[in-house]
Amino acid sequence: MLLLRTDPTRPDPSVIRTAAGVLRNGGIVAAPTETVYGLFAHAYREDGCAKVFKAKGRPMDNPLIVHVDTVEMAMAVADIPNDVAEVLRRVWPGPITVVVPSRGVVARCVTAGLPTVAVRAPAHPIPLSIIKELGAPIAGPSANKAGRPSPTxxxxxxEDLDGEVDVVIDGGPTFFGVESTIIDVTKRPPVVLRPGPFTVEELEKLFGPVSVPPVARGLAEADVALAPGMKYRHYAPDTVLVIVHFDLAEAVQTLRARGLKVAVLCATGKCAEANYVIQMGDDLYEVARNLYKSLRDLDKLGVDIGVVPAIEERGVGLAIMNRLRKASGHREALNKEQLLAML
Ligand code: TXA
Ligand code: MG
Incomplete structure (x- = not known):
């Protein structure tokens, strides 16, 4: 495994050439995007794609996102309606992924054989330069082991993939910290499959009314998955985590009275004294940026339980709550009695 460090704003051309060369030959490269680190293969190569699934330990029926540099490149892999293309010209590059009909040109492994494909242009000079150098799209999921918090x-x-990736490009911490918003525009109205940094409020300005099913809030696991990834447990630390909808200090006292060692993940001014305190941030964007690091740090503290306050489901708060619900295995306590029932 080759670890290459480069300036994220002005990537070193030799690093970009090395990465493109590895991808061209069917290898895999981890690199930052503006959301989280991705694990990439050449989107047309079955062998590279298979390596991504193997390294990540990802079930083969959970498709990857195809990353492009322009709307034109997206149009080569997908059949994009004119009105959607217009919108994409305004919002790309950025943290918004659209599910559109596939032209069937990317490796079959990338779309898991689906008739649709998820596409986005990342707003980050490193992947954009790699795509330009390669002259082809790159396909990838987040660069974590399946089920673990995404890497920022x-x-x-x-930590997750040592020895299983050909090249890791270190371009520093990512900007948003949560994965892109995924919207299925093959449906009327369009369906938000995963909330992200591009908010529902912003989506509705572009697409008109959109549907946000309970599963996109992280509330229920779909029987028949809307996005195939939804049926798997995600983002989970090993430590038990509970989302607290009542007074945080009362929650911590209740747990400590039971002799438990408690860590609190503080957010937007909601905090309490505990054995350990992890500050995630004062505003929602800062909380999003620190979320996955905080979940990873939680596991290093050796506590019995972590508690996190419920976050307001507005703006990027919707994405944060979706991730927290999955990370907590849907443990949400409305009061002390419910909290105790979870132990
Ligand atoms: O910000 C991001 O989206 C990051 C960076 C690396 O771009 N990528 C990412 O990929 O987080 P990940 O690990 O979430 O995997 C891709 C997601 C999965 O939830 C998958 O189910 C969904 O995209 N997906 C891919 N193709 C799809 C399709 N045709 N229909 C519905 N969902 C699809
Ligand atoms: Mg992922």
Missing amino acids: TAGHVV
Whole structure:
């Protein structure tokens, strides 16, 4: 495994050439995007794609996102309606992924054989330069082991995938910290499959009314998955985590009275004294940026339980709550009695 460090704003051309060369030959490369680190293969190569699934330990029926540099490149892999293309010209590059009909040109492994494909242009000079150098799209999921919190630093990637990736590019911590918004525009109205940094409020300005099913809030596991990834447990730390909808200090006292060692993940001014305190941030964007690192740090503290306050489901708060619900295995306590029942 080759670890290459480069400036994220002005990537070193030799690093980009090395990465493109590895991808061209069917290898895999982990690199930052503006959301989280991705684990990439050449989107047309079955062998590279298969390596991504193997390294990540990802079930083969959970498709990857195809990353492009322009709307034109997206149009080569997908059949994009004119009105959607217009919107994409305004919002790309950025943290918004659209599910559109596939032209069937990317490796079958990338779409898991689906008739649709998920596409986005990442707003980050490193992947954009790699795609330009390669002259082809790159396909990938987040660069974590399946089920683990997504990586927001190269260190997280190495923690999960050491020895299983050909190249890791360290371009520093990622900007948003949660994965892109995924919207299925083959449906009327369009369906939000995963909330992200591009908010529902912003989506509705572009697409008109959109549907946000309970599963996109992280509330229920779909029987027949809307996005195939939804049926798997995600983002989970090993430590038990509970989302607290009542007074945080009362929750901590209740747990400590039972002799438990407690860590609190504080957010947007909601905090309490405990054995350990992890500060995630004062505003929602800062909380999003620190979320996955905080979940990884939680596991290093050796506590019995972590508690986190419920976050307001507005703006990027919707994405944060979706991730927290999955990370907690849907443990949400409305009061002390419910909290005790979870132990
Ligand atoms: O920000 C991001 O989206 C990051 C960076 C690396 O781009 N990528 C990412 O990929 O987080 P990940 O691990 O979430 O995997 C891709 C997601 C899965 O939830 C998958 O189910 C969904 O995209 N997906 C891919 N193709 C799909 C399709 N045709 N229909 C519905 N969902 C699809
Ligand atoms: Mg992922």
